[in-house]
Amino acid sequence: MRIARFQFNMLPVNTYVLWDTASRECAIVDAGCYYPKEEETLAEFIDDNKLTVKYSLATHLHFDHCFGNSFVAKKYGVILCAAEADEFLLQNMVRQCESFGIPFRGEIQPIGHYISDKDTFDLGHEKLKAIAVPGHSPGSMAFYAPDSGFVLSGDALFQMSIGRTDLPGGNHHQLVESIRTRLLTLPKGTIVYPGHGPETEIGIEQIENPFL
Structure with a gap:
């Protein structure tokens, strides 16, 4: 499976496109x-690589990770897949933005499919496995591609850091426990693609992450 990373919006968030090279799903x-230019960048990449969008997945529903959900839904006719435990964040989306002094643009995209722990999403012959990692938000999910050896950790685990837990629904003890029991138990060579910042590896974070 191939992966491409885009850094979008003012925070900035890592948006990922994952695809199967045979099926182009x-x-x-x-x-x-x-911004409209960021929407164009995403659409051009998908067009240039002749990809078919099969899923719109959310690691969690904090506002900075959601700005493009309605664009993707309308452009590609896909529903948003996210955890039910984070649904309350959609109801407070405008307030989330206002608390950071950021105007919300676009529309709030509702969840069309609830993701549960251990759900799988097929892309060609490969699978993405959902791993519940609550703590940064109640419904935080990671997406693990065992055959390709990488995991998208959202805002749970970063390079030498972990997610903040001072936002509504955050729980520091729960987050640390989630990382230790759900992510650090993956193979050491697993590449970690986080919601912000550069990638890292599970084996490195096991030994060197000062928050764990």
């Missing part, structure tokens, strides 16, 4: 595109 994870 793809998933968009955390569509954070805020």
Whole structure:
């Protein structure tokens, strides 16, 4: 499976496109595109690579990861897949933005399919496995591609850091426990693609992450 990363909006968020090279089926994870130019960048990449969007997946529903969800839904006719436990964040989306001094643009895309722990999403012959990692938000999910050896950790695990837990629904103890029991148990060579910042590896974070 191939993966491409885009850094979108003012925070900036890592938006990922994952695709199977044979079938050209793809998933968009955390569509954070805020500006029209960012929407164009995402659409051009999908067109240029002749990809078919099969899934719109959310690691969690904090506003900065959601700006592009309605664009993706309308452009590609796909529903948003996210955890039910984060649905309350959609109801407070405008307030989330206002608390950071950021105008919300576009429309709030509702969840069309609830993701549960251990759900799988097929892309060609490969699978993405959903791993519940609550703590940064109640419904935080990671997406693990065992055959390709990488995991999208959302805002749970970063390079030498972990997600913040001072936002509504955050729980520091729960987040650390989630990372230790759900992510750090993956093979050491697993590449971690986080919601912000550069990639890392599970083996490195096991040993060197000062928050764990």
